[in-house]
Amino acid sequence: MRLKRIVLLAAGLSALTACESDETVAPSVPPVGQVRFINAIADTLAVDVRAIDQVEYSPVVGELAFRRGTNYQPVEAKSRQFRVFASSRNIGVTSIPLFDATVNIAANSRVTLLLVGSARNKSSLQLIQINDDASAPPAGMIAVRVVNAATGAINGFLVNAVADPVAGTPTAANVAALAQSAYVTRTAGAVAIRVTEGAGSVTPTSSVAGPTAAAAVTGALPAAGVNSAGTKFSVYYFPRGVAGSNNNALATPAAVWFVDRNPADL
Numbered sequence: 001m002r003l004k005r006i007v008l009l010a011a012g013l014s015a016l017t018a019c020e021s022d023e024t025v026a027p028s029v030p031p032v033g034q035v036r037f038i039n040a041i042a043d044t045l046a047v048d049v050r051a052i053d054q055v056e057y058s059p060v061v062g063e064l065a066f067r068r069g070t071n072y073q074p075v076e077a078k079s080r081q082f083r084v085f086a087s088s089r090n091i092g093v094t095s096i097p098l099f100d101a102t103v104n105i106a107a108n109s110r111v112t113l114l115l116v117g118s119a120r121n122k123s124s125l126q127l128i129q130i131n132d133d134a135s136a137p138p139a140g141m142i143a144v145r146v147v148n149a150a151t152g153a154i155n156g157f158l159v160n161a162v163a164d165p166v167a168g169t170p171t172a173a174n175v176a177a178l179a180q181s182a183y184v185t186r187t188a189g190a191v192a193i194r195v196t197e198g199a200g201s202v203t204p205t206s207s208v209a210g211p212t213a214a215a216a217v218t219g220a221l222p223a224a225g226v227n228s229a230g231t232k233f234s235v236y237y238f239p240r241g242v243a244g245s246n247n248n249a250l251a252t253p254a255a256v257w258f259v260d261r262n263p264a265d266l
Contacts, residue, residue, distance in 0.1 A: 030057060030076045030077070031076070031077040031078075031107035031108070032057060032074045032075060032076055032077055032107065032108075033074075033075055033077045033105040033106055033107060033108065033109040033110065033111060034072040034073070034074060034075070034109070034110040034111070034134075035059060035072065035073055035074075035075045035105060035110075035111055035112075035113060036069055036070045036071060036072045036073065036111075036112050036113070036258075037049055037059070037061050037064060037069065037070045037112070037113050037114075037115065038068070038069035038070075038112055038113075038114050038115065038149075038236060038258065039064045039065060039066050039067065039068055039069070039115050040066070040067070040114055040115055040116045040149035040236070040238055040239075041066060041115050041116065041117060041118070041119055041125070042066060042118070042238070042239050042240070042241050042242045042245070042247055042250075043118050043119050043120055043241070043242035043245035043246070043247060044066070044086055044098075044119035044245065044246060044247075045065060045066065045086075045087070045246035045247065046063045046064055046065045046066070046086075046087040047061075047063075047064050047084050047085060047086060047087055047098065047115065048061060048062050048063065048064070048084070048085045048086075048087050048094070049061035049064065049082055049083070049084050049085075049115075050082065050083050050085070051075075051080060051081065051082055051083075052081050052082065052083045052100070053080060053081040054076070056076065057074060057075055057076035058075065058076070058080075059073040059075055060073075062087065063087045064087075064115075066238070066241065066247050066250070067236075067238045067250070067254060067256055069112075069236075069256075069258055072110060075105050076105070077105045077106055077107035077108075077109070078104070078105065079102060079103070079104050079105075080102065080103055080104075080105055081100065081101070081102045082100070082101050082102075082103070082113075082127065083097045083099075083100050084097060084098045084099055084100075084101070084115060084125070084127075085097050085098060086098060086119065098119060098122060098125055099117075099122060099125040099126070101126060101127040103127060103129050109131065110131075110132045110133075110134045110260070111129055111130060111131055111132060112129075112130040112132055112147075112234070112258075113127045113128070113129055113130075114127065114128040114129075114130055114147075114149060114178075114236075115127060116128055116149065116178060118242070119245075120242075120245075128178055130147065130180060130234075132232075132234065132260040132261075133183060133232065133260065133261070134232070134260065134261045134265055135261075136230055136261070136265075137183075137185050137229075137230065137231075137232060138185060139229065140187060140188060140229045141185040141186065141187060141188060141229060142185065142186060142187075142188050142191070142226055142228070142229060142230070142231045142232065142233070143183040143184065143185045143231075143232040143233070143261075144158060144171075144183065144184060144186070144191065144193070144210075144232075144233045144234075144235060145172065145180055145181045145182060145183045145184065145233070145234050145235070146171075146172035146175050146180065146181045146193070146195075146234075146235050146237065147175075147179075147180040147181075147234050147235070147236045147237070148175045148176065148177055148178065148179055148180070148237050149178070149236050149237060149238050149239070150177060150197075150237055150238065150239040150253060151177050151239060152177060152197055152198065153174050153175060153176050153177065153197070153198065153199065154172075154174075154175050154195055154196065154197050154198075154237050155170035155172065155173055155174060155175070155195065155196045155197075155199075155201065156170060156171050156172035156175065156181065156193055156194075156195050156235065156237075156255075157170050157171055157193065157194045157195075157196070157204075158171040158184070158186065158191060158192070158193055159191075159192050159193070159194055160189075160190050160191065160192065161190060161192050161209065162192045162194065162207040162208065162209055163207075164192070164194070166194050166196065166202045166203075166204055167202060170196075171184055172184070174199055180234070183232065188226065188227050188228060188229040188231070189226065189227055190209075190210075190212075190226065190227070191209070191210040191226040192207060192208060192209040192210060193206075193207070193208055193210070193235050193255055193257075194206070194207040195207070195237050195253070195255050197253075205252070205253050206237065206252070206253050206254050206255040207255075208235075208254070208255045208256070208257065209226075210225070210226035210233065210257050211224070211225055211226065211257055211259075212225045212226055212227045212228075213225025213227055213228040213231075221263075221264035222262075222263040222264055223262070223263070223264075224259040224261075224262045224263065228263050229263065230261070230262075230263030230265075231259065231261060231262065231263055232259070232260040232261035233257050233258065233259060233260060234257075234258050234260050235255050235256070235257050235258075236255070236256050236258060237253065237254075237255050238253060238254050238255075238256065239253050240252050240253050
């Protein structure tokens with residue numbers, strides 16, 4: 001009888017182990033969007049951004065300097081609450097937020113949250129949500145648009161090189177403050193942007209060549225670049241740093257290229 005009980009117990013344990021090994025537990029992944037942050041606050045050196053509604057599927061942004069941006073990060077898609085702080089090792093500074101913002105993130109979207117306003121005038125601070133189009137441009141082409149993070153209207157001229165003359169109709173004409181132009185396509189290759197301020201102006205205030213991708217490596221995925229078909233860019237135009245602030249040395253406006261879509265993106 002004792003031997004029979006031992007045999008039955010061993011058989012039961014074996015069956016339980018077999019059941020456990022056959023089970024697979026799939027992780028619960030909520031709907032997400034892809035979010036990046038770009039800092040256009042011209043009178044403070046760097047900021048940190050934290051989601052204060054939850055820990056999971058929330059971006060972590062530290063020491064984001066003026067005119068800089070993050071990579072896209074997965075964020076749970078729903079109404080999300082973020083808090084922005086001045087970057088510092090002084091707890092007296094970091095314990096006082098600059099501002100809070102609530103934004104709605106749609107599932108499967110790709111968006112930029114642009115930090116704008118003045119740290120000196122906190123009531124002006126806000127997050128501007130900009131939808132980024134990750135769809136592929138036509139074969140052999142790239143796509144470029146202009147986003148105006150300055151305070152007055154601008155014009156963007158796509159040319160082959162930064163020394164090319166500015167004339168005729170702008171590629172992106174009269175783009176208002178905190179607005180963006182439509183994407184325009186052109187053949188992949190050498191591309192630069194020249195930006196002018198004010199309607200009809202042909203005097204560039206910033207001229208910047210687009211980033212190029214290194215020569216392709218056999219078997220590797222393609223990299224982003226103006227010479228790499230399938231890439232999409234937003235060129236952000238930033239004002240000069242505010243006089244007397246931490247950004248005082250940035251004494252002229254500047255255009256900066258950001259990648260919205262890598263050719264390897266699905």
